[in-house]
Amino acid sequence: MRALAVVPTYNEAENIEPLVERILAQGPDVEVLIVDDGSPDGTGEMADRLAAQSDRVHVLHRNGPRGRGVAGRDGFLWAVQREGIDCVIEMDGDLSHDPDYIPQMLDALEDADIVIGSRYIPSGGSVKRKWYRVLISELAAIYTRMVLGMWRIKDPNSGYRCFRCQVLAAIDLESLQSVGPSIVSEVLARCRGYRIKEIPIVFVDRVGGRSKLHFGTLLTTLALVLRWRWRELWRR
Ligand SMILES: Nc1nc2c(ncn2[C@@H]2O[C@H](COP(=O)(O)OP(=O)(O)OP(=O)(O)O)[C@@H](O)[C@H]2O)c(=O)[nH]1
Ligand SMILES: [Mg+2]
Numbered sequence: 551m552r553a554l555a556v557v558p559t560y561n562e563a564e565n566i567e568p569l570v571e572r573i574l575a576q577g578p579d580v581e582v583l584i585v586d587d588g589s590p591d592g593t594g595e596m597a598d599r600l601a602a603q604s605d606r607v608h609v610l611h612r613n614g615p616r617g618r619g620v621a622g623r624d625g626f627l628w629a630v631q632r633e634g635i636d637c638v639i640e641m642d643g644d645l646s647h648d649p650d651y652i653p654q655m656l657d658a659l660e661d662a663d664i665v666i667g668s669r670y671i672p673s674g675g676s677v678k679r680k681w682y683r684v685l686i687s688e689l690a691a692i693y694t695r696m697v698l699g700m701w702r703i704k705d706p707n708s709g710y711r712c713f714r715c716q717v718l719a720a721i722d723l724e725s726l727q728s729v730g731p732s733i734v735s736e737v738l739a740r741c742r743g744y745r746i747k748e749i750p751i752v753f754v755d756r757v758g759g760r761s762k763l764h765f766g767t768l769l770t771t772l773a774l775v776l777r778w779r780w781r782e783l784w785r786r
Contacts, residue, residue: 551636551656553712555582556625558618559643563591564758570600570607572649580652581606581635584643585625587616593643618762619733623726630719639712644756647710651751655712663717663744666703667710667751674705674750683755686768693772694735697779703746709734710751717744731763732771739778 555573559566566584573582584601586594586609594611601607610628612621622640629638637659641647651667658665668674670691676684687707694706709731721740728736 551659552579552634553581553637553639553652553656554629554632554635555580555639555641555649555652556585556622556629557582557641557643558585558587558621558625559589559593559597560587560616560618560621560762561589561591561593562643562759563589563593563596565643565645565756566593566596567600569643569645569649570597573652574604574606576649576652578606581608583608583610583625583628585610585612585621585628587612587621615729617729618731619726619728619736622733623723623728626718626723630715630723635715637712637714638718639710641710644759644761646753646756648751648754651710651749652712654749658747658749659712659714661745662747663714664741664746665712666705666708666746666748668705668708668748669751669753670704671748671750674752676753676755678755678757679753680755690768690772694775697775698735698739699779700738700742703738704748706738707734708751710753713741717741728774730767730770732774735771735775736778739775739782 570582584597597609601609629635655665669676691705691707695701726736
């Protein structure tokens with residue numbers, strides 16, 4: 551199975567090289583697309599250098615308004631338009647998502663359409679995270695499961711996931727509205743009806759670089775989840 555890891559980056563200069571190296575080490579059928587929003591710290595230029603060294607590394611430089619959501623969407627669009635990609639792995643560029651889980655994700659995709667790397671099933675978890683961040687994340691997961699009516703999925707806000715390309719091609723990526731990290735739950739909400747499986751992952755809090763997630767962004771995300779669900783029910 552040919553897999554493409556889509557990694558949105560903004561100021562990940564400290565992380566990008568080891569991350570790409572570790573993704574490529576997962577096997578010859580694994581490629582990586584870095585979607586950079588003109589990072590002032592030079593992440594985009596580093597990505598270009600890595601792409602010059604390996605034909606399994608690709609870079610998409612975005613112009614215009616930046617955001618984790620729009621960058622992720624453009625990465626997915628790039629993947630579905632490219633010939634020969636069977637599945638897309640979505641992951642962060644800060645090494646919080648360990649590339650060593652990729653083979654397990656691809657195995658799990660044999661009898662699923664989407665595989666979620668889950669912190670909230672047995673053997674999953676978070677390390678080096680401050681207790682209040684873990685608590686907020688757990689509460690946000692319960693909220694999202696409840697509002698979306700996807701109670702079976704324990705970690706709906708995990709940004710470490712793998713999709714069969716057909717799924718991404720079918721969910722009308724162009725019409726996604728999220729600019730920021732709410733893209734994760736917006737995409738999931740559109741995947742109702744597909745075979746979704748979770749595998750345990752241990753999330754490691756970022757060591758290098760700085761978080762771009764603010765409390766306000768989190769609140770906006772929770773409000774958006776409610777809005778999408780409301781619209782979905784209204785249309786029925
Ligand atoms: N292209 C692009 N990527 C972004 C943008 N904002 C964040 N990212 C990337 O999205 C991923 C997740 O962002 P983080 O800042 O780590 O947010 P988080 O993982 O939710 O929060 P932390 O736990 O604090 O790290 C990282 O790879 C970021 O570099 C953006 O505006 N544009
Ligand atoms: Mg992070």
